[in-house]
Amino acid sequence: MKEITFTLNGEVRTFRIEPDETLIDLLRRNQLTGTKRGCDTGMCGSCAVIMDGRAVNACILYAFQVEGRTIETIEGVGDFDRPHPLQTALADAGAVQCGFCTPGMVMTAKALLDQQPNATETEIKKHLDGNLCRCTGYVKILDAVIQCAAPGTEEEAS
Amino acid sequence: MNYIDFTIPQTLTEARDALKALGPEGMPVAGSTLHVFLRDEAPKVAVDLRQLGLNRIDAEADGFVVGATATVTDMDEYAAPGWVLDRVACEFVTQPIRNMATIGGSIVRVFPWSDWPVPLLALDAQLVITGDDERTMGSSEFFAVQPFHHLHPGDLLTAVQVPALRTGEGFGYFKERRTSTDFSRCTVAVWLQLAQHKIAAVRVAIGAATPMPRRMPAIESALTGARPGPDAFTQAVQAGLDEARWKGLHGISDDYARHLASVRIVDALTAAWTEAKGNTE
Amino acid sequence: MSKRKFSVVNQPLRKIDAMSLALGKPSYVGDLKPADALVIKMLGSPHAHARITSIDVSAAEAMPGVKAVLHHGNVPRIVHTTAGQGYPEPSPYDTFMFDNKVRFVGDRVAAVAAESEKIAKAALKAIRVEYEVLEPVFRIQDAMKDGAPVIHDEPEAKAVIPVPYDKDRNMAAKVDMEIGDFERGMAEADETIDYPFYNHYAQHCPIEPHVSMAWLDREDRIIITTSTQVPFHCRRIVAQTLGIPVQRIRVIKPRIGGGFGAKQEIILEDVVAMMALRTRRPVYWEYTREEEFVAARTRHPMLMRLRMGAKRDGTITAVGLDATSNTGWNGSQGLTVVCNSGSKMLPLYKCDHIHFLGMAVYTNLPAGGAYRGYGATQSAFAYESAMDEMAEKIGMDPLEFRSRNHIRSGDTSPVFRALGEGREGVDQAITSCELARCIKAGAKAIGWRKRKPHTEKTGRYRRGIGMACLMQGSAIPEIDMGAATLKMNEDGSFNLLMGATDLGTGSDTVLAQIAAEQLGTRLDKIIVYSSDTDMTPFDVGAYASSTTYLSGQAVLDVARKVRKQILQVGADMLDCSVRELTIADGVVMRKDGSEQVTFSEIALHSMYSANQFQIGDISSKIVHHSPPPFAAHFADVEVDTMTGQVRVIKYVAAADCGTPIHPRLAEGQVEGAVMNGICYALTEEYLFNPQGRMTNGNFGDYKLYTTSDLPEMETILVPSYEKTGPYGAKSIAEIGINGPLPAIANAIYNACGVRLRSGPFTAEKIWRSLQAGGEIPFEEGH
Structure with missing residues (x-):
């Protein structure tokens, strides 16, 4: 067991970790269960979190690799009283069916929109290409994210 | 991976010292995206290379120096005259993987379907290895064997030097796959230089349809000095296909792998030629 | 279509659990795992067909931290089916918790907690483990041959x-069924066809793999x-498999991360229950993605x-389907x-002579x-x-050929009675069918009129348009039963307790809408709980596409x-008769x-206050019909004739679907099913090595579409x-999942x-x- 320290949802936190522990295991054993495990090979995106502004798959990233970095998980994004505009848009668009992929979608889309608030449809499709959804066929998910990216709607949505 | 310990060195020297001391037990780690393909269960100590400042992309006089831990997204987002690797980067796996995977990790251990060796072979990139002293190796030599065999304990691949595309030059790249995020079945990259409406120089590289990524010298020599065009491309490709061994990946036959290569090499030649024609002063 | 105005039904309201799921609140089995739960892993068979001649688990049992090892030698041997169907099940009993024989690569050998x-x-x-390896059989034709290895001996x-x-x-x-005289029908035809088809392996790929946990409560x-x-x-089925009373088991279903049928099966639950009994500790078992594909x-x-x-x-004079x-x-x-291969498609077109085997x-x-x-x-x-x-053979436009023959409102089909689910079916007349309008609307959206035969197309990239018509059912008539309990709380909210199982489709929302509409209140006044065998009715x-139609009737x-009851209490309070009252938006008024x-x-x-009682009730429903939804699908594709690569453009x-109770969720059902169907048609497949081991059981090799692959979709x-x-x-x-395979095949031909x-x-x-013209x-897959 060794210690690592990183910024987790805005708080500097220190954890004791196993050297072969993945970030998803670290998060989930600390009750941050919004980060989902769907494939454990980095191919479904259910475990997407934001590291230093970019979406990464927590199932293939080792916990030690976040030493000194900034990690955002779904738990840090919004809550019932202050949902992120993406969460509101996804909920209202009918984009949440089983919902298992939704936190990962939110994280990946947020990473994009934080960087490019006016991302185009093409950019959005490309940036969400690592998040599998088997329920929606992506149509309503894209509707929601595109709506959040549309110029001028950010303030209204929040 | 069966990591029993890890270390996060802050300088290149520290990293090299750590790896040298660890010997075969040391495992350089950056993006960690390929670990799922490594079945090695021997205990290892991870040496994280991402704090060494090797993630820069710099434009230099005749090209670019890409640090070994630059991510695929870094290469995708980088823009400068003559930079073409964004075209490769944008077709690489998925966004989170592009955000994590590094150029170094993508080429130091080559899988049959690896994307990056192919364009680097076509562009004749140079690989910078930092050991007790720094050496540079051409991509053909680098990819002639599993590249990590070039590295002695304590050696690190630290950068990739990529020439810029200049006037009269074009680059064509095709990655044949079932879906946008699929492994490649056939990766083709072509660099082509025009002079007086003839092909002054051309490099054709292929991967995924062959057991290891490789150049296609017979096709290159048949085209060098020739007038470019669909017939010339097709003839040269048909005549040169036999020099490679064709191997179908992921359920496709060897025959079809060969056929795909024949189509996509012509497509890549055509794309490179088209770009070269338009790429005037 | 009824002109009736709805206030909750047919409205695009927010799905009731959408926000909690988007916020990432603990919702799924894996999120609820106790910190001290033991972890279960299963040893899978390396052989496709073998007898276990000896198994020695002593070394494993002796390892520190190992709490139990289960295998065929130390669990009850009770034959059952894993199919989660009504009782008695139409599926054969051919499975044991553990057996001394393994029947596929990955079959259960031993489990460790x-x-x-x-x-x-x-x-x-x-x-x-020592195995006596037996000859395996992989193909349908081989399994049916005389002298083929017997898998269930x-x-x-x-x-x-x-x-x-x-x-x-x-x-x-x-099952063998004939309506009319198939051979006579073939003889009466001007043209006949006789073609083979093969549907390949595929998996549901719920993003949440199978996962279960169990523990013993204080009453054991x-x-x-x-x-x-x-x-x-x-x-x-767990009670049956463990040989214990149903009374001793409580099954709780939290949110499900997708099912699509995969979770209509008892795959992990018998083992977690057995392990909880053996270890007296909470136990947790989650499939890996590879196990999800194989096991x-x-x-x-x-x-x-x-x-x-x-x-x-x-x-159409005759149709025969084997x-x-x-x-x-x-x-x-x-x-x-x-x-269902017979019963859900053969009624679609009118025909007097039908044979199904x-x-x-x-x-x-x-x-x-x-x-x-x-x-x-x-x-x-x-x-x-x-x-x-x-x-093509009779020289008719395929759209016209379908339009001439498809079933319509008021029609019936002898297939409905002849073919049920493992027994005779139930006669029914079609009482709602807008297939003709589906065809018309779809044809317009795809641009059917500009469609030309393939013989008029040239060039490397060729576009083609294809279509398919479809029907399904709504629940299994005279078999399926659903029930719901509804009770009123003092703030005017209601608890709706249902055995109906929302597997991510949004059925909790749809059923709550039905309740709210009937009660005359808002959707957010309905607190839905589903499903829990201790708490909710059966x-x-x-x-079987049953929840809206069947469970919806129970809720209604x-x-x-x-x-x-509300009106009666209201009448008592207002000292008038119920007939003088009406309900709107949570208020009873004169x-x-x-x-x-x-x-x-x-x-x-x-x-x-007076005549106190709990306003509330329970209802059970079975259905006597299974009205089919209908659909017309259209695909516009482009084929690269040099590489053979096909791309769906639109x-x-x-x-x-009758009245869409929640139009957006209904569209979502279509879109998700269509996307799954497109992937099935174009990329999804199982690759096996010669020994029967699946070689592509991961999302790197087994490809689902992503946002980058999405064609233009219109629902x-x-x-x-x-x-x-x-x-x-x-x-x-x-x-929706049935259309892409034929529509895309027809488009590729076109x-x-x-x-x-x-x-x-x-x-x-x-x-x-x-190349072959x-x-x-x-080849049959494998």
Whole structure:
């Protein structure tokens, strides 16, 4: 067991970790269960979190690799009283069916929109290409994210 | 991976010292995206290379120096005259993987379907290895064997030097796959230089349809000095296909792998030629 | 379509659990895992067919941190089916918790429960097993041959309903049906066709793999929390498999991360229950993605022979469908899936002479199960491809050929009575069918009028348009039952307790809408709880496109009863008769508007003031019809004739689901099903090595589409009003997945003249067909 320290949802936190522990295991054993495990090979995106502004798959990233970095998980994004505009848009668009992929979608889309608030449809499709959804066929998910990216709607949505 | 310990060195020297001391037990780690393909269960100590400042992309006089831990997204987002690797980067796996995977990790251990060796072979990139002293190796030599065999304990691949595309030059790249995020079945990259409406120089590289990524010298020599065009491309490709061994990946036959290569090499030649024609002063 | 105005039904409201899921709140089984839970790992068989001659688990048991090891030598040997179906099940009993024989690569050999996953994995390696390797059989044709290896040679295997079952010949199910005189119909035809088709293996790929956990409560009952579509069947089958009373088990279904039929199966629950009993600790078992592919369930691959006769005027004189499924190592859902291949497609076009032969055959490959579409996906490919081929033979536009023949409102089909689910079906007339309007709307959206034959197309890239018509059902008539409990709280909110199982479709929302509409209140006044075998009434579960239609009727009925009670209390409070009252938006008022009482006042009154009683009730419903939803699908594709690569450019799905209770969720059902169907048609497939081991069981190799691959998708809901359904609704969940295979196959033919009879439509297959002048013989997968 060794210690690592990183910024987790805005708080500097220190954890004791196993050297072969993945970030998803670290998060989930600390009750941050919004980060989902769907494939454990980095191919479904259910475990997407934001590291230093970019979406990464927590199932293939080792916990030690976040030493000194900034990690955002779904738990840090919004809550019932202050949902992120993406969460509101996804909920209202009918984009949440089983919902298992939704936190990962939110994280990946947020990473994009934080960087490019006016991302185009093409950019959005490309940036969400690592998040599998088997329920929606992506149509309503894209509707929601595109709506959040549309110029001028950010303030209204929040 | 069966990591029993890890270390996060802050300088290149520290990293090299750590790896040298660890010997075969040391495992350089950056993006960690390929670990799922490594079945090695021997205990290892991870040496994280991402704090060494090797993630820069710099434009230099005749090209670019890409640090070994630059991510695929870094290469995708980088823009400068003559930079073409964004075209490769944008077709690489998925966004989170592009955000994590590094150029170094993508080429130091080559899988049959690896994307990056192919364009680097076509562009004749140079690989910078930092050991007790720094050496540079051409991509053909680098990819002639599993590249990590070039590295002695304590050696690190630290950068990739990529020439810029200049006037009269074009680059064509095709990655044949079932879906946008699929492994490649056939990766083709072509660099082509025009002079007086003839092909002054051309490099054709292929991967995924062959057991290891490789150049296609017979096709290159048949085209060098020739007038470019669909017939010339097709003839040269048909005549040169036999020099490679064709191997179908992921359920496709060897025959079809060969056929795909024949189509996509012509497509890549055509794309490179088209770009070269338009790429005037 | 009814002109009726709805206030909650047919409105695009927010799905009731959407926000909590988008926020990432702990919702799924894995989120609820106790910190001290033991982890279960399963040792899978390395052989496709072998007898375990010895097993030594002593080294594993002795490892620190290992709490229990289960194998065939130390658990009850009770034959059962893993199919989560009604009792007695139409699927044969051919499975044991553990057996001394393994029947596919990955079959259960031994399970370990340990303090950590690492210890459990290490313990699996310490288990010593000796096998007598037996000859495996992988293909349908081989399994049916004389002298083929017998996969279920155990004496216990049997069918539990009166249907043909011949395990000595690897035959898990058989059904044979003739209407009219098929041969005479063929003889009357001007043109006949006789073609083979093959549907390949595929998996549901719920993003949440199977996951279950169990513990003992203070009364020593087993509490199973599991990702299941069938909590009540789960309770019954686990009790049966462990040989303990149903009373001792409680099954809780939290949110499910996708099911699509995969979770209509008891796959992990018997072992977690047994482990909880053995260890007396909470235990947790989650499949890896690879296990999900291999050891969960799949779509039944099927070999088909489709014969059809037609007159030049477009009359279909005969249809014959032989469907033989590869049901894999067990016979789960084998009979009913193949029955549905007939019953869900053969009524679609009017024809007097129909023959159907369905069989399910054991092999040493992964087991088929329930998968969205449930046999209709398979037969839609054959039938709808054949419709195009026949149209070409008689020189008729394929759209016109379909339009002339498809079933309409008021029609019936003898197939409804002849073919049910493992027994005779139920006669029914079609009371709602807007297929004609679906065809018209879809044709317009895809640009059917500009469609040209493939012979007029040139160039490397060729576009083509294809279509398919579809029907499904809504629940299983006279078999399925759903029930709901509704009770009122003192603030005017309601608890709706249902056995109906929302597997991510949004059925909790849809059912709450039905309740709210009937009660005369808002959706957010309904607190939904589903499903928990201790707390909610029985429901068969989420399958057979049943929840909206069947469970919706139970909810509607209980809401009617509760509404009556509310009105009665209101009448008592206002000292008038019920006839003078009306309800709107949570308020009971006199029709003349003079006086009113709120729901909250009514609830408080009934609880505390006079004639106290709990306003609430329970209703159960079975259904007597299974009204089909209908759909017309259209695909516009582009084929690269040099590489054979096909790209779907646009896909249009027009569907009639009666009244869409929640239009956006209904569209979502279509879109998700269509996308799954497109991937099935183009990329999804199982690759096996010669020993029967799947070699592509991960999302790197087994490809689903992502946002980057998405074609332009257009969904058109064409409303009808199904008078037997709640507020005019019928089903929508499954039908959409059946279209892409035939619509895309027909579009590829229209683009480049290549006729594909087996999926997936890989680039190599298309290229080889082009080389061969249009068609190549196919091999049964494997």
